[in-house]
Amino acid sequence: MGTKTIGLREDVYDQLKGRKRDDESFTELVDRLLEESTPDWRDGFGTLSDTEADELESLSARSRAQLGADLSDRQQGVLEELSMVDEEDDGSETA
Template identity: 40%
Template sequence: MGSKNISITEDAYERLKAHKREGESFTDVIVRLTEDERDIMSGFGAWSGTDKGDHARKAREQLNAEFEDGR
């Protein structure tokens, strides 16, 4: 496997270093922190009773109505 040199700020280095576990290389840290990039929206609506965002829509409508009424 080849390697690349990158430049990062001192702040970025300190942040990366803070995530480093005993025995890990910086490559290991970067791979671990970036290996599971999931779509945060993929789970929305997955719970029963949340089909098509119905609960969220109703809650938003209720909050908007209460805000408009000054409650």
């Protein structure tokens, strides 16, 4: 694997050096810090203001209602098509 050289301000270098363990390289340090800072999907929950939370809840409710209506319309259309197919099959069969 190749390496890259990066430039750091001296204060940032000093901070990293202070967090570096005696037995680890700077690469291992950065890798460890990145793993520790992997965002958790739960971070940020509860950070909306009451107004933002109410607006989001309202938008979600409208979206669910519209989705339900759209699915109901599609289901009704399919049922109508199936009933027409059944009627055609009933009329075309001969004994």
